[in-house]
Amino acid sequence: MFGGGGMNPRKMQQMMKQMGIDVTELDAEEVIIRTGDEELVFSDAQVTRMDAQGTQTYQVVGEPETRERGAGEASDADAVDDADDGTTGVDDAIPDEDVQLVVERAGVTPDEAREALATEDGDLAAAIARFQ
Incomplete structure (x- = not known):
């Protein structure tokens, strides 16, 4: 991408940050x-x-x-979490960052935010609008 062959990794990271590029290891x-x-x-x-x-x-x-x-696809019976809290794998697809954003903007609990995001297929604006 940048052709940084022998460039110091720290310097490369600084350059990317200056350009508005954020790299995260998952x-x-x-x-x-x-x-x-x-x-x-x-x-x-x-x-x-x-x-x-x-x-x-x-x-x-x-x-x-x-x-x-x-x-390797799970059946509907397998969709219940191992934690046995009654939630299914559907909510697991919603990023925690999105849940936190809805919590902050709408002033609701994380569970309410996650439910709204699931109902709105992950649409942040629609999830927040549900509470206004």
């Missing part, structure tokens, strides 16, 4: 890429998120296991 347990006929499953992958100009780009580094599409 602690991912598993990454699944689904195509029309197969799934690529990365266990213990290194995942990096880069935020630049309002766009998020993800980089996945690791060795995938290939399996037939649908071979």
Whole structure:
């Protein structure tokens, strides 16, 4: 991207920050890429998120296991969390940052914010508007 071959990583990080680019390492347990006929499953992958100009780009580094599409999908009965708190995997797809933003802007509890985001398919503005 920048051709930083022998550049000091700290200096590269400073330059990227000055340009409005934020790089974050994610602690991912598993990454699944689904195509029309197969799934690529990365266990213990290194995942990096880069935020630049309002766009998020993800980089996945690791060795995938290939399996037939649908071979590892959970059934509806498996969708209940191991914590047995009655929540399903649907809410897990909502980023905590989005929940926190709704909590701050609408003055509601995290559970209320998460429910509104789930109802609004992750639309932040619509979730906040539900409480105004």
